Amino acid sequence: MPAAPLRYYDRYTQTLQTEKIYGEGWLRFAYEHPAGWLFVWLVARRIWFSQWFGRRMNRPASAQRILPFITEYNLDVDEFAKSAFDYKNFNEFFYRALKPAARPIAADERVAVLPADGRHLVFPDVDAAEGFYVKGMKFTLAELLGDAALAATFAGGAMLISRLCPVDYHRFHFPVDGRPGETQRIRGWLYSVSPVALRRRLRYLVENKRALTLIESPQFGPVAMLEVGATNVGSIQQSHVPGRVVAKGVEKGFFAFGGSCVITLFARGRIRFEPDLVAQSAQCVETYARMGDRLGVATG
Secondary structure, eight states: OOOOOOEEEETTTTEEEEOOOTTHHHHHHHHHSHHHHHHIIIIITSHHHHHHHHHHHHSGGGGGGHHHHHHHHTOOGGGBSSOGGGOSSHHHHHTOOBOGGGSOOOOOTTEEEOSSSEEEEEESSTTTOSBSSSBTOOOOHHHHHTOHHHHHHTTTOEEEEEEEOTTSOOEEEOSSSBEEOOOEEEOOBOOOOSHHHHTTOTTHHHHBOEEEEEEEETTTEEEEEEEEOOTTOOOEEEOSOTTSOBOTTOEEEEEOSSOEEEEEEEOTTSEEEOHHHHHHHTTTOEEEEOTTSEEEEEOO
């Protein structure tokens, strides 16, 4: 039986689209076939495997992959901060910067913005959600944060899951104005975070390695951002300065090669998400939208 296509809602065309999955054959074998799952368990989830792959993407010869990748996924080269011919390897191209005008930041200090390009799910009350990627499949905030006391701060709060495909812009940004604290590392594995994998086992999001940063926002109160690693994500790099006040839309960091995920948490009653995000998420359908676009409005 053919594998079911992955569908998402495009905010800009207001239509359902079928996702073109990078490495789909490998992903479906790895997470939908017993032999593939054995390889994932023995090899692919381990950090050394992703580090090995990341070194390959840092070699000068990997630059030969850039132009075919741009053509295959129809990337807009006019957004790039520099010419596609100037990247020394594929990884440098992968975490490329964009021209500032390519991602305008929604105005109004009471408006939070999406922290990354990608496919997004929102949950106005994480405790009341029926499921995330699949109804009935959830995880607890204590598992996600690795801290029961901190989880209590966000009990009954709102959650955004932003999934970045390999074809997406791979820098992540602050969704709100505020003061970020030190980033804490939470150790874990490196499973895929593609829906091919997550619809079979959502717990990969709390089993993978994560980077946690708390932000104190004047408009939104405490906000938590977690960058989640995944198979063939060479590293999660932070580029901000802890303790220094930032404006929403300022770059926080970037992922090296691979698909990845950013999870953002708000305390109870502090944000009202945009209606299109809420409507699609209630059906377990992700919404494609870009960094800097509207996420929601402060209600506190």
